[in-house]
Structure formats: C-alpha cells, structure tokens
Amino acid sequence: MSRYGLKTIAFAAMHVVGALLATAAGAQDYPVKPITLIVPWPAGGSTDISMRAIADSASKVLGQPIVIDNKAGGGGTVGPATMAAAAKPDGYTIAQIPITVFRLPLMQEVSWDPAKDFSYIIHLTGYTFGVTTNAESQFKSWKDVVEFAKANPGKVTYATPGTGTSLHIGMEQIAAMSGIKLTQVPFKGGAETNAAVLGQHTMLQADSTGWRPLVDAGKLRLLMVWTGARSPNYPDVPTLKELGYPMIYDSPFGIAGPKGMDPKIVAKLHDAFKKAVEDPAVIATLAKYDMVPNYKNTEDYKKFVVEVTESERKVIDTLGLAKK
Amino acid sequence: MDTLANVAHGFGVALTGINLLYCFIGVFIGTLVGVLPGIGPISAMSLLLPVTLSGTPESGIIMMAGIYYGSMYGGSTTSILVNIPGEAASVVTCIDGHQMAKRGRAGPALGISAFGSFIAGTFALVALMLVAPRLAGIAIAFGPAEYFSLMVLGLVVLTFLTQGSMPKALLMACIGVVLGLIGLDSITAQPRLTFGRMELIDGIGLVPVVMGLFGVAEVLLNTEQAIKRDIINAKITQLLPNKADWQASAGPVARGTLLGFLLGILPGGGAVVASFASYALEKRLSKTPERFGHGAIEGVAGPESANNAAAGGAFIPLMTLGIPPNVVMALLLGAFVIHGLQPGPLLITQNPGLFWGIVASMYIGNVMLLILNLPMIGMWVQLLKLPYNILFPLIILFTILGVYCSSNNVFDVYVMIAFGIIGYFMRKLGYEPAPLVLAFVLGPMLENNLRKSLILSQGDLWTFVQRPISAACLALAMVLLIAPLLPALRKKRELVALDEGA
C-alpha cells in the first residue's frame, strides 16, 4: 500500500541478518544509504523485471541496495515527473526514463521539460514490442485484424501501457497506413495488459515482451513483432516491415536523476550501471525479454535526447496528435 | 493422489535446515515490519532481494514469502492497541479491536486475530494447492467494467453498514475519492488539485491520512474526556480468547476466510475490500448488530481472517498466470525471474519442487508465526497499563516518527497533523473516517477503470449492465442502497445503524 519504496526500517532487518549481507555501507561519501530507482511501470512487467536485474547488479558495484519504487501511470511519465518535481538531486532518487517523457510534452500540457528537468545518467537498452491476441480469438494473423477492422471501424480494441507510448503511436501509425480505425485502451503496464487480453477485455495487446510466458504457454497468440529482424524465439512471427509497414520501434531507454546533480555522483552512477549492463547475468535476464543492451554514456545520451525529441515531433505532427 | 505426492515432495524441500532457517528469518522480519505502522513489507522485501540471491531460488523465495505473510500477522497490533492502522486493510480492525482494548480485552482481540490469521492462512494454502489452476480464471474475468462495479459495491457496502447517517457516509466517501485523485492523473499525467505544491504531485500518502484520522484524532477525542481515559486501563482479565469468544468467532473466521480468499485472487484492492466486506457481512448477519463498534469480537475475527486469506489467494494469479496482483507479489515475481524462473502457466509443471516447496514452507511459516506471536500478546497488553496522560504523548510521538520513516518526508508529518485535526472535528460532528479511507484507496482504481471501460465500450454505459459480473455487483449495490427506503427492511437497518461511535 505504500507509495515509497524507501522504508529504511528494513535496515533493522538487515542488521539482524547482517552476516548474510555482503553489501554493507562503505566509507565512501556516496552512496551512504539505499538509492531509490523509480520504475514508472507496474511491478511485474518486462521493464520492471529487467530494471530490477540491472539495479541488483549495479547495487553490488555501488555497495548500497537500490530500491525499486513502482510509480506507474501516464504512459510511464508519472514516475519521472514526480521525481523532477519533488526529489532532491542528491543521487538517492533516480528514475527510468521511457521515451514518453520526451513525447508526451509534444502532445499535451505537462509539468516537466525533458530538456531542462533531468540530469541524464546513462542509456541502457530498448524493447522488443509485439502485438498479441487471445489464443481463442478469431484473429489468426494480422491480416484478419485488418479485414475485421475495415468492416467494423473502431470496434477493434487494443491494450497499451499508456497513451503516447510507442505502442500507442505505433499502432496509430499502422492504422493510418492500413486505412483502419482502432481504439486504444491505456493501461499502466505489461502486467495489466496481459490480464486484459487474457480475459478478452480487449481484442489485442500491444506491449513489450512481458507477454512471453503466456505466448509460450499457448494462451496468447503473437501476431507481429516490431523489431527490424524476426525474433529468434518466434521465427514464424512476421515483423512490421514484412507486413508492409516500413517502421521499426524499439523505444530505447536510460536513467536520469532530477536536474542539478553533482557530476561526480552522475559519474559514479554511470559507472555502476555500465558494469551492470555488461554483467552476463543481466544480459541473460534481458535476453529473456528479447532486450539487448544499448549502452550510451552520459554525453551521448544527452545528444540522443535532442535527436529523439526532433524525430518524435515529426511523427506526432504527421499523426495529428500534436498539442494545439 | 498426485497432489499428495507433490505435497510430500514439497515438505521434503521445505523441511531442509537451510530453508527452515530462511523461513524463520522471513516471518520474523515480517512480524517486526508488520508491527510498526507505516512501514510495510514492500520496503523490507525490496532491500532484502539481493540477500535472497545468495541461496537457492527456493530459499530466497521462501524468505520473501515469509516476510509477506508475517507482516500480515503483525498489522493488527497497533490498530487494536492504540487505534493506529498501519495499512488500509487494518483500518476496519480499529473499529472494534480498539474498543475491545478500551474494555480491557486487548488480549482476546490480539489472540483472535492471531488465531484467525492462522486458520485463514492455513485454509488459503490448502485451497491454493487444490484449486489454484482452476481459480486463475477469476483473476482475468475482471476487466475494467467489472472492477468499476466492484469498487462501487465496496463503497456502498461500507456506507450502508457502518453509518448512522447515509448522506454523511456518502459525502465522506466522495471526499475520500477526491483526496485519492490528488496528484498526477494516471492516464494523461496531468497534475490535479495540487494547488501548485510540488509535494502534492505525488498525491497524498495513505499512511499519514489513516494515522491522522485514526491515531491523532483518537488522542484528541480522548483528551477531552477526563473519565473515559481510565477505561483503557480497565482490568485486564484474560490474555487469550475464552470459550464464548471462540463460539462468537467461529462463523466470522470461516466466512472471512472464504471471502478473503476469493477477493484476494483479484489484482488490485482485493485484500482491502475483503476486510471491509467481511466486517459489513458480520454486522449484517449478527443478531446483535448494535454491539459492533463497541468491541464485538466478530468485528475483529472476520476482517483479520479475510485479510490473511487474501494474502494466500494473491499467490494464485502469480503462480498460474505470472500476473502479480499487488506490489508485494510483483517483488516475488522479480525474485523468480532473477533466479532464472518464469512464473506463468508453465511454472507449476516445470518446477514442481519449487512451487510445492514454497507452499509447504508457508504451512510451516504459519505455525512459526503463531508460536512467535502468542507470547508477545502479554507484552503488548502490558503497554496499555501505562496511565493515559503518559501514553498519549508517546502515541503522538510514535505516529510522527512512523509517518516520517515511511517516506522520509516532513511534508507527510504536516499532512498527518492536518488530518488529525480534521478527523477530530469530523468525529465531533458525527462524520466517520472509515468510508473516507476506503474510498481513498478505491477511488483512483474506480476512476481509472471507469475511464477505461468507457473507452472500451465507446461511451456505452450499458456495458456495466451487460457484463454479468459487473451487473451482479451493481445489482447488489443497488439493493443495498434502496433497501433502507423499503419499509420492511427499514427496521433492520435502523437497528444496524444505531451505533455511530467507532
């Protein structure tokens, strides 16, 4: 029920089991207490789990636990926006920065400015996206969806992890290219969209690879993936390009803190997280979700933010979703 | 039978020395964390996640699970002793539990909540073993429309049964919803009702609200009564529930367990709704509903059982579908994945040793918890022997520290003090805090699901009636709302509604 991950009472517990704990606080200045990493998605999705694996590895380098705080909503912007508004730039609160942080300000009034309100730390990885449907659904392939949608405009519903996410924008682009109308239902993340499509509350699910165990178990059917090449795990599933949509979506992401962080702390965090994405255990966990490390250092990440904002602006304008 | 062989295998895994040790550490930490208001199992589990990685997956997950259900045991202690609920699900325990303590019956109240928890926890595990895969469907049968209707029902159930004045209760529920919506909109990320304050972007915390409305307001009410304050020092006659208590509690424990287990399966507010619904149900079924709110043991036994059974039910969607119904379960999911396991429909068949080992360890953990908690009752009861003029400043200090530690944020202390003062005046004017708190928890889910169902149905309100589960919830809510207007039922309700004090 708690909003805050950082409940330091657990330290009492850690002293009780102190002997089990290899990661006691060292003598360095930073970090001297647990670091909160805001993951703006509900617990249990692919981002959440991969960030937990990365955080776990990075915490070993830093010598302090990294506590994951799931603050979901707004397509993954509620968490970073909260951090930008309320957290101190002391390095003890950082957040995963999904691409919506750059995209949503182009679409509507928001409380943050992606160019000014964050201290970007490191770029980490990207997703594999896919569209699934319930195994019992009438849709055997994407073609069936398009045909049905042509006959029943707006009747095809799809669950996304939020308005303005790459899934939402991507689906709208696909719909525009096919000349069909689909209805987006914004959830908060993978765990919720899984339940929605499993329970047939929505006809389709557009999300990152959190659907994998359900697809493997035959409960969901994967209709397409949004990567450049076919996924080695699902060689029979076509890519966007093969279906005639010349696009690739991978929504790369990294982490950042509130604006005004000490560059030394940024560097420390950067080094720890860089080691984490090089850790074979982390790479293995990422691979479970078809994610590949996509490392960029602090400077490159800052440049990337500018580039991605520009390219997003074009897409948003074309789709007519830009804010008035 | 196949299951029996599996159970035996599970106990084989759970009874190894190292797993027993991890299990004990887990429930011990869980108990500690549960007793302190404002400090939930989530933080303990997050911080200890790295520790669990050093052992086998079984050991790590057994320990995490132990923290979770261990904290469920401890949660009621401060509710009963000093009227401070540590989490939403314990709010309802305050109503009668604290009244029992004021009448010198803190021992039986703590005792029945420990035994009730034990019984409910054990039942939930048996059910988990026998019917888990079949019940998985419940978790996904609830879409946005069903959740919306369930939330409406939850709010109506509460207002119908705990209040003298219906409009007052409904007004409080609305205020709760509004307070719950403060902060960034969960769909569009727009700030709402934040008055430009940075601190409000994140919304108002549950912990400061409940600690203020219950803990601080209770202190303020008590200080105005010179005589009443002695009641808390009434002679403590017994430490454990007696035969009459057991007779009164048997039914509530059984019903609370069933209700809690079924609602616990639902992702979202299952446990909270279950504890409130169980209280309402017991009050409705009771031949003497006027005793509720004045220390009825049924009002403690039912919700506490429901609370713990829900903790067991919550494992079903995680183990069978890989869908975590709450943050704690999601942490467990994270633990599974980091250990290289993928919870989902294939987990039980692919890793039978793990699944059954965890379930068996939870049996053992429940027994450990009972043994750990019963001797502590005597210790807790001693605390109430302090004179109130010494006790109440300590309670205030304790709430301040609890709130501060839960968020490391001074602003939350202000929020708590403000809600303490508001709560005091509310209670003076006959407005109850419980509907507000429930609505505060359910409000955001209510809003989010309403908006999603309207998008799904493209603005067609019939969707709430056309879907059977949703229609059933709404019909029940309607009946409860209309019932008091019908003359035949009116008498019963007036009887139910007699008591206003909680």
Place this chain on the structure above:
Amino acid sequence: MNNPSNVKLRLSNSELWGGLIGLALGGFVTWSGLKLKLGTINDPASGYVLFYTGILMCVFATSIIVSAITEGGPTLASRWENVRWSKPLLVIACLIAFSFALEPLGFLLSSIPLMLLLLRLIDPVRWTLAIPIAVLVPSGMWWVLKRLLLIQLPSGLFGIG
C-alpha cells in the same frame, strides 16, 4: 431559545454547518473538474470523475442541509457539552506549533518541548517524571533511528540531531 418553532432555523445547528462545508467542497471539486476538462463520454478526460464526484458531494451535502433544516439537529455547543473542550484545542495548538518548529529546529529541539507540553498541559504528570520522559524518549528514538536504522530525522538549522 427553546421555542420549538424556532428549532428548525437555528444557525447554531451543527448539522447545517457540516452540510454547508460539504456543499462548498463539492462546489470546489465540481469547478476543478470543469477546469481540468471533462472530455467526452467515450474518452473521459482528467476532470471527468472529479466533476461528477463534486456533483454527488453537492447532492449529499444538500440532503444533509435539508434534513438539518427540516428535522433540526444538535447545536454546535451541545457537541462540546460536558467535555473539557479546551484540552484537545491545547493539543492541536501544540501540534501546529510543532509543525512550524520541526523543519527549522530539527526533530530533537522540537519534539522534546512538544512532549513536555503534552505531558504537563493536559493531565499534568509530575515534573520528576515528565522531564525524564520528554528528554529520554525522543532522544532514545532518535538514537535508534539514526544509529541502527540509518534514518536521518530532520536536524534543523542548528544541525542538532
């Protein structure tokens, strides 16, 4: 004052005031909902639920007011009859003072006086007991939190704590 025909319109009726406060809050919430935009019924925006909740609040508050006018209700004064109304007010005053002192003075310098005031003002505890409790309990808690649990309580401008 006890004239029955006058009962219904008394301004000291506590129910009436409760209802009026509810109505004002409801009005504010409705207005905030409108300001946040309602959206359409097939795509409700941020203010949608706030707007309707605000309207519901107004409805319930009105019904409280109506019954306060038609049926009367206890006066404000009667709610505080036979109780030591000054005591909770004292506690409230202490708590408000405490919240102003907490950040500038830090936890120790603000909570020790708070404890002392609460112990002495309500039902005076004798000094020989009040002082040790007021000093030892907060500093003990502070020590446990700081040393064992590594929680830094606010230390204030003087850096004490």
